[in-house]
Amino acid sequence: MAPNILIDGVARWTRARPPGMLVRSMMLSASHLSATRRPTATSPTPVPEGGAQADVRGTLTAVHFRDERSFAIFSIEPSEGSRVRVRGYLPPDVTLRAVVRVAGTWTHHAQYGWQLQAKTLELVDHVDRRGVVAFLVAYTTHLGPVRAAEAVERFDNRVFEVIRERPEELCAIRGITPARARTIHESFNRVAAIANVDSWLRHIGLGKADARRVREAYGGDATRLVRENPYRLADDVHGIGFVTADSLRVMLGIGPTSPFRLHAALKYVLGSVARTEGHVYLPVAELVDRTARQLDERRAATGRWDPDPHLLEALRAYMPTFASSDDARAEPGASGDGSADARVYARELYEDECFAAERLVQLLAMDAPLFTPDELDQALERAERANAIVLESEQRRAIATALSRQVSIVSGGPGVGKTTSIRVLVDLLERRGVPYMLLSPTGKAAKRLAEATLRGAYTIHRQLFSLERQKEQLRRPKRGSGDVYLPAHAIIVDEASMVDLPLLAWLLRSTGPRTRLIFVGDKDQLASVGPGSVLRDMIASERIPLTLLTVIKRQGEGSPIVEA
Numbered sequence: 036m037a038p039n040i041l042i043d044g045v046a047r048w049t050r051a052r053p054p055g056m057l058v059r060s061m062m063l064s065a066s067h068l069s070a071t072r073r074p075t076a077t078s079p080t081p082v083p084e085g086g087a088q089a090d091v092r093g094t095l096t097a098v099h100f101r102d103e104r105s106f107a108i109f110s111i112e113p114s115e116g117s118r119v120r121v122r123g124y125l126p127p128d129v130t131l132r133a134v135v136r137v138a139g140t141w142t143h144h145a146q147y148g149w150q151l152q153a154k155t156l157e158l159v160d161h162v163d164r165r166g167v168v169a170f171l172v173a174y175t176t177h178l179g180p181v182r183a184a185e186a187v188e189r190f191d192n193r194v195f196e197v198i199r200e201r202p203e204e205l206c207a208i209r210g211i212t213p214a215r216a217r218t219i220h221e222s223f224n225r226v227a228a229i230a231n232v233d234s235w236l237r238h239i240g241l242g243k244a245d246a247r248r249v250r251e252a253y254g255g256d257a258t259r260l261v262r263e264n265p266y267r268l269a270d271d272v273h274g275i276g277f278v279t280a281d282s283l284r285v286m287l288g289i290g291p292t293s294p295f296r297l298h299a300a301l302k303y304v305l306g307s308v309a310r311t312e313g314h315v316y317l318p319v320a321e322l323v324d325r326t327a328r329q330l331d332e333r334r335a336a337t338g339r340w341d342p343d344p345h346l347l348e349a350l351r352a353y354m355p356t357f358a359s360s361d362d363a364r365a366e367p368g369a370s371g372d373g374s375a376d377a378r379v380y381a382r383e384l385y386e387d388e389c390f391a392a393e394r395l396v397q398l399l400a401m402d403a404p405l406f407t408p409d410e411l412d413q414a415l416e417r418a419e420r421a422n423a424i425v426l427e428s429e430q431r432r433a434i435a436t437a438l439s440r441q442v443s444i445v446s447g448g449p450g451v452g453k454t455t456s457i458r459v460l461v462d463l464l465e466r467r468g469v470p471y472m473l474l475s476p477t478g479k480a481a482k483r484l485a486e487a488t489l490r491g492a493y494t495i496h497r498q499l500f501s502l503e504r505q506k507e508q509l510r511r512p513k514r515g516s517g518d519v520y521l522p523a524h525a526i527i528v529d530e531a532s533m534v535d536l537p538l539l540a541w542l543l544r545s546t547g548p549r550t551r552l553i554f555v556g557d558k559d560q561l562a563s564v565g566p567g568s569v570l571r572d573m574i575a576s577e578r579i580p581l582t583l584l585t586v587i588k589r590q591g592e593g594s595p596i597v598e599a
Contacts, residue, residue, distance in 0.1 A: 089151055091119050092136040101125060104242060108150075111135060123153025124238055133158060155238075167194065176222040177215040182208055198223045232257045239286040245279065248272050262287060266299035277303035281330075291330070292349035294356070300326050301350070301357050305381045309566040315388060315536060316380040318368060319358075323350045354379075384566055387540035391569075394543040395442055399578065401549060404439040405467050411435055414466065418459045430456045433582035437553045438463065440580050444531075444573060445555045447584030453555050454487045456584070457527055460553070461488055464525055469551075472523040474498060474542075476533040476563070484529050495528070495542060502545055520547040531556035536567030 093113035099120075101107035107125035112118045121137055129135065139153040171183040175198070178186065185208050190197045197204050202220035205211045211219070229250060235258050236246035252272045253260050260267065265283040268275040277299055289296060304326045308314040317325070327346050357379075358365035364385035368376030380388070406414060415431055418424075426434075433445045433456050447453055457473075464471045473492035475481040485492035498521060506519050526546060528534065531554040534542075546552070554570060562568040573579050 087141050089141055090136070090138045091151060092134065093119065095129065095133050095135055098125065104240070105237065111137065119151055120147060121151045121153050124156065126234065126237060129158060174222070174226040176218045177211065178219055182210060199227065228255055236261070239283050245275055248274055264295045266295050269299060269303070292346060294353060297350060297353045298357055298360070300330050302362050304329055305363070305379065309381060309384060313562055313564065313566050313568070315384050315566050316378040319354060319377045319379055322379050323347060323354065326350055384536060387536050391536065391540050391543055395579065398441040398552065402440050405469065406438055411438065414463050418462050422459070424455060426459065427452065427586045429582060429584050429586065433584065434460050434463070436580045436582055442552045443580045445553065445582050445584065446558045446574065448557055448559065450587045451584035452586070452588050453584060457529065457555060458488050460527065461490055469525050470523050471525040471527065472498065472521060473527050473529065475529045476538065477530070480530040495538060499541055499545055520550070521545050523550060525551040525553070527553045527555065529555045532558065532560040532570045533563050534569045535563035535565030536569055537565060539569045
């Protein structure tokens with residue numbers, strides 16, 4: 036795999052209260068509100084014919100089955116004709132004895148006979164007057180319990196119609212003025228719109244909680260926005276990802292090679308490999324292959340994957356558009372011709388990597404030694420006497436480099452004296468009056484570092500989040516920007532092999548322009564859980580001063596570590 040930007044970049048820059056259950060049960064959609072009269076006559080049950088359309092209105096008499104997504108098998112009983120068995124979406128708040136209208140297609144079941152496969156369901160009437168009063172009190176303005184009860188008593192089951200279409204009739208109720216009638220009308224219509232959106236979102240397959248989050252995110256535009264492009268949900272609505280958004284496409288009539296779907300899938304795959312495998316980028320060919328596997332519905336059904344040539348072709352054709360979008364960036368591969376080995380990054384990771392490379396190079400160009408050679412020799416001798424230790428030559432070299440260069444790395448396996456070197460380094464920084472910080476990627480590592488140095492040590496995240504809170508108080512701009520920095524002129528990062536790329540970039544954005552950085556860690560340890568292999572990449576660039584500690588001081592002869 037081609038070198039990444041962190042390596043290339045260092046080298047290159049060096050060189051050069053929403054309505055609740057009652058709303059949904061009372062008002063499943065705006066169309067329901069226009070049909071609230073109790074039916075005086077209904078059409079007889081039509082004679083079933085396979086595939087024929089039917090529109091049946093009747094009373095909900097039984098619910099035989101309902102799953103967690105509100106798919107149900109239920110029965111309705113028309114005022115004339117026989118009971119009808121129905122399969123389809125049944126909102127959980129629709130109760131028995133409610134009058135509903137179902138439109139759908141007749142199908143025949145070998146065991147249960149003719150059934151109506153529902154496409155739409157409308158609530159025509161609800162039998163609970165107390166529920167109507169409670170609804171009006173909760174979700175309209177100027178209708179308290181007394182006036183709401185009087186409205187229901189006066190208008191009976193026409194009350195919704197009156198409020199929605201002829202609000203002036205409400206003035207017949209004592210205390211309701213024309214102005215108040217208009218306010219009642221407006222508040223009622225707002226709730227009606229919400230109920231309509233919720234019903235539609237549930238109909239296309241979203242669960243109750245997801246539908247609520249979509250309403251909260253998009254408001255009255257939810258239906259239009261989701262119908263246009265359901266994949267935007269993965270970006271805009273917390274808790275909804277690509278897989279959920281993709282499950283809606285059939286109901287919305289979106290084809291398998293829709294640009295919306297291809298774009299969202301490519302973005303999802305890049306994010307997924309970053310989170311689960313630590314990859315900062317993927318070559319074009321691998322990204323296409325992985326995305327095709329993600330999108331192939333036959334694989335989900337059979338457990339096997341046979342490449343779909345049409346899907347692969349569509350992905351390859353769309354790749355230039357995706358790579359030049361706001362969600363991605365592309366870099367030429369080893370061949371340099373933009374072919375299948377070109378590297379495609381998620382935009383945020385690309386920007387993090389470019390920034391980290393440039394920032395490190397800037398620091399390398401402004402070295403400022405804290406000691407002269409003679410001063411350093413004397414200081415190291417004092418430190419050895421004070422701590423009753425003898426430093427190896429490579430430890431002395433690591434400390435000298437850290438005190439003379441703005442960026443340096445100290446690496447080595449277990450027991451080679453990395454922590455001792457940090458302890459001496461901290462002592463010398465204190466003697467020089469240099470403000471410093473001891474940071475580690477994890478709480479456990481920070482605790483070990485604090486115990487070893489007898490100084491305060493913290494997680495990187497804790498210090499950076501503390502800085503962000505300070506910026507918010509000062510009304511500074513977005514995360515990791517502005518001129519408020521960590522209050523340290525030297526930062527020692529222990530266990531640097533566990534630092535991922537986004538964390539490195541955040542740290543670099545949060546340090547002053549002349550802050551000294553010392554990275555300490557074992558380059559042979561497992562890489563970070565998050566995207567990137569920061570310590571290895573910095574070492575591989577061969578631009579950042581590196582001291583490799585090799586003399587094992589913690590173990591005795593015959594130790595497995597020594598033998599290794």
